[in-house]
Amino acid sequence: MKLSKRVQQLSPSPTLAITAKAKALRQKGQDVIGLGAGEPDFNTPEHILHAAREAMDEGHTKYTASGGIPELKQAIIQKLERDNGLSYQPGQIIVTVGAKHGLYNLFQVLLDEGDEVIIPAPYWVSYIEQVKLAGGVPVVIDGKEEQQFKITPAQLKDAITERTKAILINSPSNPTGMLYNREELRALGEICIQKDLLIISDEIYEHLIYGGEEHVSIASLGPEFYKRTVVINGVSKTYSMTGWRIGFAAGPAEIIKAMTDLSSHSTSNPTSVAQYAAIAALTGTQEPVGKMKEAFKKRRDYVIKRVNAIPGFHCQIPPGAFYAFVNIRGALNGKYKTPDEWAEALLEKELVAVVPGSGFGSNDHIRISYATSMEQLEKALDRIERFVKQS
Ligand SMILES: Cc1ncc(COP(=O)(O)O)c(C=O)c1O
Structure with missing residues (x-):
C-alpha cells in the first residue's frame, strides 16, 4: 500500500531508536537507566485522582x-x-x-x-x-x-x-x-x-x-x-x-x-x-506542585554540577523545565562523529539512555532529563563520567 505523501515526509523521532534499544536491553534483564523521559516521575497528586x-x-x-x-x-x-x-x-x-x-x-x-x-x-x-x-x-x-x-x-x-x-x-x-x-x-x-x-x-x-x-x-x-x-x-x-x-x-x-x-x-x-x-x-491545592519543584531544583543543581565536572562537557544552568541540554562536543574525541553515535555507544557500554540533540536541531548536545530519582541520577552520572574517561 502506498501511503500518503503527507506521512511519507514525516521524520521518525530520532529518540525512538535509542528508546527502542534501551527497552530491548531492559527486556534482556540489563540494568538500563533512562534519562530520556519528558515526564515527571511522581504520581498524579491524590486529590486529582480522587x-x-x-x-x-x-x-x-x-x-x-x-x-x-x-x-x-x-x-x-x-x-x-x-x-x-x-x-x-x-x-x-x-x-x-x-x-x-x-x-x-x-x-x-x-x-x-x-x-x-x-x-x-x-x-x-x-x-x-x-x-x-x-x-x-x-x-x-x-x-x-x-x-x-x-x-x-x-x-x-x-x-x-x-x-x-x-x-x-x-x-x-x-x-x-x-x-x-x-x-x-x-x-x-x-x-x-x-x-x-x-x-x-x-x-x-x-x-x-x-x-x-x-x-x-x-x-x-x-x-x-x-x-x-x-x-x-x-x-x-x-x-x-x-x-x-x-x-x-x-x-x-x-x-x-x-x-x-x-x-x-x-x-x-x-x-x-x-x-x-x-x-x-x-x-485545588497547589502544594504538590511546590514539592515537585523542590525536588526538581535539587536534582537540577546536582546534574549541572556533575556534568560541568566532566572533561569536554559544559552546560549552562537552565532556569526551568526539567532538562539539561549539555554540550558534549569536547568529549567526542574524534572517536564519535556526532552526539547520536556517542549516545548509542553510551547505551551499549554503560546502559544509560540519553537523547541526542539532533532531534532538537543541534549536533553538539545531548538532553538529560532529571525527572527521575536522585539515586538513579547519581548512578547514571557515575556511569557517564566513567564512559567519558575511558573514551
Ligand atoms: C514544549 C512542549 N510542548 C508541548 C508538549 C506536549 O504536552 P502534552 O503532554 O500536554 O501533550 C511537550 C511534551 O513533551 C513539550 O515538551
Whole structure:
C-alpha cells in the first residue's frame, strides 16, 4: 500500500531508536537507566485522582462538548487570570487532548500550503513535524548557545518573509530550559505586531522554574500582543498528568472555534473523566506542585554540577523545565562523529539512555532529563563520567 505523501515526509523521532534499544536491553534483564523521559516521575497528586474517581461514580463517562466541559473552561479562565493576568471568555478557550493536540489543531486551521512558521532552535521535535503535516514550512532560527539559546530581534527580522504566518515561542523551553524575560518577549512581540504575525506561545513548563526568574506570558504585554497570541498550555507537566491527556489553548475566538470544529471531527472530545481531574488540578491545592519543584531544583543543581565536572562537557544552568541540554562536543574525541553515535555507544557500554540533540536541531548536545530519582541520577552520572574517561 502506498501511503500518503503527507506521512511519507514525516521524520521518525530520532529518540525512538535509542528508546527502542534501551527497552530491548531492559527486556534482556540489563540494568538500563533512562534519562530520556519528558515526564515527571511522581504520581498524579491524590486529590486529582480522587476527583477522577468521583467523576466516574457520578456517571461522567459520556461524550462531552468537543471543546471541553464548561466547568473546565471556567477553571482554565480562572487559572489564566490568576497566573498570567489574562482575561478570556469561554469562546476563546478549547480543551484539547494534551497540549500537543492543541498545537496540531492550531497548525491545521492556520496554515495553507507553503505558509511559513518561524521556530527557534533548539526546539521540541513535534513542532517541525506538525507544521509540515499541515502543509506549512518550518523556518528554523538558531538560538545560539552563547545567546543562552534565545533568538534575537535581528534574527527574527531576517527570517520573516511574505509567507510568514506565525512564530512559535516556548518559554521555558524543551530541550534547553531557557526562559525569555519580559523585555526580550516585548522586543520579539513588537516585530510580530509590525509584521502582523500570529504568536504561538507554548507555556507548558511555566510553573517549573527554580530560581527567582518569573514566567511571563507574551499575551499579557498589552492588547496588541493579546489579540495576536494563542497560548498553549496543559496539566501534563505541572501536575504530573502526562497520561491523562488534557491541554488547552486560549486565543482569538475565530481561531479557537475553527480548532473546536476540527476536534469535533477527529477526537470528538478529551476524555470526560480526565477533564474532571483537570478541574481539581487547576482549582485545588497547589502544594504538590511546590514539592515537585523542590525536588526538581535539587536534582537540577546536582546534574549541572556533575556534568560541568566532566572533561569536554559544559552546560549552562537552565532556569526551568526539567532538562539539561549539555554540550558534549569536547568529549567526542574524534572517536564519535556526532552526539547520536556517542549516545548509542553510551547505551551499549554503560546502559544509560540519553537523547541526542539532533532531534532538537543541534549536533553538539545531548538532553538529560532529571525527572527521575536522585539515586538513579547519581548512578547514571557515575556511569557517564566513567564512559567519558575511558573514551
Ligand atoms: C514544549 C512542549 N510542548 C508541548 C508538549 C506536549 O504536552 P502534552 O503532554 O500536554 O501533550 C511537550 C511534551 O513533551 C513539550 O515538551
